[in-house]
Amino acid sequence: MPTIKKVIDEKGFYGDAIVSDKVKDRSNDPYFVKKAEEAKEFLRKHPLPGHLIKK
Amino acid sequence: MNLERYPYFAKNDYHDFEFYSEGPNGRIKKAVRFLKIVDEDPAFYNLAFGDVSDETDAIDDSIVSNNNDRDMVLATVAKTVIDFTNIHGNHYVFATGSTPARTRLYQISISALWNEISIDFEVLGFKDARWESFKKNVNYEAFLVKRK
Numbered sequence: 001m002p003t004i005k006k007v008i009d010e011k012g013f014y015g016d017a018i019v020s021d022k023v024k025d026r027s028n029d030p031y032f033v034k035k036a037e038e039a040k041e042f043l044r045k046h047p048l049p050g051h052l053i054k055k
Numbered sequence: 056m057n058l059e060r061y062p063y064f065a066k067n068d069y070h071d072f073e074f075y076s077e078g079p080n081g082r083i084k085k086a087v088r089f090l091k092i093v094d095e096d097p098a099f100y101n102l103a104f105g106d107v108s109d110e111t112d113a114i115d116d117s118i119v120s121n122n123n124d125r126d127m128v129l130a131t132v133a134k135t136v137i138d139f140t141n142i143h144g145n146h147y148v149f150a151t152g153s154t155p156a157r158t159r160l161y162q163i164s165i166s167a168l169w170n171e172i173s174i175d176f177e178v179l180g181f182k183d184a185r186w187e188s189f190k191k192n193v194n195y196e197a198f199l200v201k202r203k
Binding site: 016017018019020021022023024025026027029030031032033035036038039040042043046048049052053054055 | 065066067069070071072092116135138177179
C-alpha cells in the first residue's frame with residue numbers, strides 16, 4: 001500500500017514536499033540522462049570561474 | 056518564498072519530484088529530477104523537468120502543455136530546489152531549457168518572479184561565453200542556482 005508522509009529535514013523544519021512511494025525513480029529516464037550529459041559537457045566547456053564560486 | 060505553487064510529491068531520496076499542472080488543457084503530470092553532474096566541492100546537479108507521457112510514463116520533451124500556468128510551474132520547481140538543497144546540501148543547480156525558446160521562457164519567468172526568487176537564491180546566467188550574476192531582460196543560454 002502506498003505511503004504518504006511529510007518529513008522533517010535535518011534542520012528540524014517541515015519540508016513542503018509530500019513523500020510518496022508513488023513517485024517514480026527517473027534516474028534512468030532517457031530524457032533526464034541526456035539532459036544531464038549535455039549539462040556535464042556544457043560545464044566542462046564553460047566552468048564557473050573561481051571568483052564566482054561560493055562554498 | 057511565498058509564491059502560489061502546486062502541491063508536490065517527493066521520492067524518499069529527494070532526487071525525484073512530481074506534481075500536476077492544472078489548466079485549460081487538463082491535468083498534466085510533471086516530473087523533476089536532480090542528477091549529479093560534477094562530483095567535486097562544490098558539487099553541481101542538473102535540474103531537469105518535463106511532462107510525463109500518459110502512454111509511456113517517460114518524459115516527453117516534445118509536449119507543449121500551454122496550460123497557462125508557467126509561473127506557478129516555475130514556482131513549484133523552485134520549491135523542489137529548496138527541498139533538494141535542504142536534504143542534500145547547498146550545491147549548485149544547473150538548468151537550461153530543452154530548446155532556446157524554452158530557455159528564454161525560463162529567463163522571462165525568473166525575471167517576473169525575481170523579487171521572490173532573489174530572496175532565497177543566487178542566480179547566475181551564462182551569456183557571451185561567460186557566467187555573470189542574473190540580470191533581468193538578458194537572454195541567457197543557461198542558469199546556475201544556489202541557495203543564499
